[in-house]
Amino acid sequence: MAVEPLLATRAQRAFILTITLQAIIVLTMVGITFRKVEVKVAFVGDYKTLPCYLALFALAEVFELLMAFDALRLRNIIQLLGILLFHMALIVFAAIQIHETKSALLNKVDCVTDFNPINCDGPGTLWRAVQPFLIVVPCIIAAAWFVMMFWIKELYSEFGWAIFHVVGANPKMKRMYQWYQIMLCLLKFDFFFFVGVTMQLLIIVLARNTAEFGVTVAAIPVVLVLLALCGVAVQREIKWIMTISLVMMLAASSYFLYKLVRIYEPASRSAYATTRASLTIFTIVAFILLFGTFAVGLRCFADFDRGLQASKVNHGGSSYTPVLTKLELFGGNNGTQQEEGSYYGGTQLQPRISIE
Structure with missing residues (x-):
């Protein structure tokens, strides 16, 4: 194909x-x-x-x-x-x-x-x-x-059918690769919702001369680096970076819970009056996504060193390349040999697709 x-x-x-x-x-x-x-x-x-x-x-x-x-x-x-x-x-x-x-x-x-x-x-x-x-x-x-x-x-x-060409027909490998894809997808959405929460806080809520404003600004590069390193760790199966990333995810989840309390506690609720609904939704979704990323990260961590790393590292959207068929390996005529009564019914054999 x-x-x-x-x-x-x-x-x-x-x-x-x-x-x-x-x-x-x-x-x-x-x-x-x-x-x-x-x-x-x-x-x-x-x-x-x-x-x-x-x-x-x-x-x-x-x-x-x-x-x-x-x-x-x-x-x-x-x-x-x-x-x-x-x-x-x-x-x-x-x-x-x-x-x-x-x-x-x-x-x-x-x-x-x-x-x-x-x-x-x-x-x-x-x-x-x-x-x-x-x-x-x-x-x-x-x-x-x-x-x-x-x-x-x-x-x-x-x-x-693309995953089949990445990891083959092994059901276990297919499931592991799907969890890996889910992990990468969650990390990307974590990025957006974290930026969305901090943008609303910095533009609408927090005063520039407060300590909370400084902490929020400082947290932006830390979390973005965390997400990037986590993506590298899960792809390259680097256990120590993955461990640090998972611990930091729990800390970031706690931060979102803290912000949710701040939105509704009497001492600070007036500062969130015009953005309470959207900021609440962004904060809750960010928390759920980050906690879900932590859980999926644990699942991916359990799959480290089980033979999937090569498929993770070498898979790319434009890296589909044809490989030799069995007939070519054993001296066939470039995959065009035909056999009477074969499974292909005498039709021309096409090169198989692989992701290298």
Whole structure:
């Protein structure tokens, strides 16, 4: 079976095109919202929700597009399914942002006695001007999600046999390799949700002159290095790095639990008023993903030194190369010899595919 190059099939091109088009439309809607608010108010206090909203969506759309290319390059069905779940989370986040933007704009002024078009609701107000663009965003993302499901079904048929060519037909090896793929996929999503949580904290919540702001900034490179080293450790089966990474994951999980408490405890809950819903969701998902990564990491650790390392290291999206068939090894005519009554019914034998 021939292996198609990246973006050589209709399903691959359509999948990437779907994500790209919805990203352009969504970022345009968010950008228009940002601009309409920018000309009316300064982005201080509660209004900082809007630039954070734009930054998160820009990060999410770029991240999803890169993940899609990566999944197609690696022919990774598990990562494609992860992208579907991530896209569903984007729908929820976009819907929540309608409420949070409204809370930021309609900031408890007395509109009966002191009506103004910036902080009140009604015809001609700022909220009514941006509301349609905010509503369009989750609708577009949801429509793209259904289209993506169709093309992922096509890609499943196209890529579903790839693991066989990496590890062979051994069920144990296949299961180990699938856990390895899940681990790498989780590490990539850990990156996004950690950056999403810290971005909201730094832009909206934390004051620059506080110790918590400094700790949060310092944690960013530490966690990113941790995730990168964990990916190297699980691929190269380096036990001491994997051990350190797993311990650090537990510490990072504890940090997310601490932040969740801070969002709702009476002494600090007012600082999270305009971003409580989205930050809560991001924090909970980040905690679940990180704890899940720890659990899957333990499973992958148990598979170290069991014969899978060569397949992990040598597997790449463009490294499919044909190898000699048995007929070629024993002097056949370049795999084209035909045999009467053979299993192939006298048809031409094709080179087998391997991943070296």
